Amino acid sequence: MSELGVGSFIYEGEIYDKMNNFSFDLDFYKKWLVSKPGSVLELCCGTGRLTIQLNKSGIKITGLDIAESMLEKAREKTKQENLDIEFVCGDMRSFSLKRKFSVIFIPFNSLQNTYSLQDLELIFANVRNHLEPDGIFILDIFNPSIHFMVDREKAFKEAYRFNLDDGREVVVQEKCEYDSALQVNRVKWNFKIGNEERIEKLDMRCFFPLEMDALLKYNNFQIIHKFGSFDESSFTSKSQKQIFICKKLSNQ
Ligand SMILES: C[S@@+](CC[C@H](N)C(=O)[O-])C[C@H]1O[C@@H](n2cnc3c(N)ncnc32)[C@H](O)[C@@H]1O
Known part of the structure; x- marks a missing residue:
């Protein structure tokens, strides 16, 4: 079997934007980001599908992504819209921005391109290090079907x-x-x-529901809410999504 990963063509800006021309998750993120005034960090921001709309509603946001091909598109759209957004090329396993954020989020199933426990632990540690003590961490992934x-x-x-x-x-x-x-x-x-x-x-x-609950707990996050869709309905067996709102445990 070939090495795990994602083909580079999938992260070509124009192709990506044409395939992902929707915003069903935008109002949910807007609501939670506005609830915690301060600076926001989006990990895996891609072409800025959410980043740009969130910034347009007055949210101070930094976007980080590993693919320069995606960031190029994000910067181009930001310029067209006359916005001022900081986009950083970096790996969520190893970035260091030397400041803290009131909200950090990883949207649109992006954590599911992380395959090893070691990488997950690096990401969660990095999120904790960049989160203010009372900050929130939001994550959405599929409920494997x-x-x-x-x-x-x-x-x-x-x-x-x-x-x-x-x-x-x-x-x-x-x-x-x-x-x-x-x-x-x-x-x-x-x-x-x-x-x-x-x-x-x-x-x-695929992160199975009880597995992700445990991974968050043993990486020192407390799950405040777990939703099954962006309308904030409870997580059930029929839910297509697992959406977590977490805090970091206070001694971390
Ligand atoms: C499904 S796209 C999501 C893009 C955007 N957030 C959205 O909602 O449309 C996943 C993104 O994660 C990025 N990515 C994957 N692994 C990464 C890593 N280790 N660090 C930073 N970004 C990563 C990819 O380059 C890609 O842009």
Whole structure:
């Protein structure tokens, strides 16, 4: 089996923005960020899909991402909108900004591209180090659906269709293969762009609900709320999402 990771093509700014042209999570983040005045840090900010809208509502926000290709798009959009947002190229496992934030968040399943316990522990320690004593840490990830993954193991299914700025049509088909030893959903995206075709991988670590509760606890976070969707409904067996609002334990 190939090494775990995400194909670089998936993090091309234009492709990413065309595939992720939605904002169902925006009001939720806005509400929680406004509830804690101060500076906010978004880890894995990508092309600024949330960062830019949050800044437009008056939130002082810094975005950090490992992919320069995504940050390039974020900076371009920020300039077009005449905004002033700090974007930092860095790895959430090892960054050091030498200041603290009232809220740190990792949105849109981004933690699921972290595969080892060691990396998770580095990220959680780094979040604790950059969080003010009474700050909050927000995280959203999928609630792994065995039914979905079984269904998507059968054949490639169309997941996205859009046009690039140069007019070419892009069709993305998806297929899953679940690795139960690594707890990784090995997703394959087959991109058809005009006459070209390429397959890109998107390995998604699955964090099962009780597992993530325990990981947060043993990394010195207290879960204040666990929601099952962005409308803040309770987390249940049917929930598509696991959304955590946490505080760090006071002696950390
Ligand atoms: C699913 S995208 C989310 C982008 C954006 N937050 C959004 O909601 O549209 C995941 C992002 O995580 C970034 N990423 C993955 N691993 C990272 C790491 N170790 N440190 C920082 N960013 C990382 C990727 O470059 C990518 O931009």
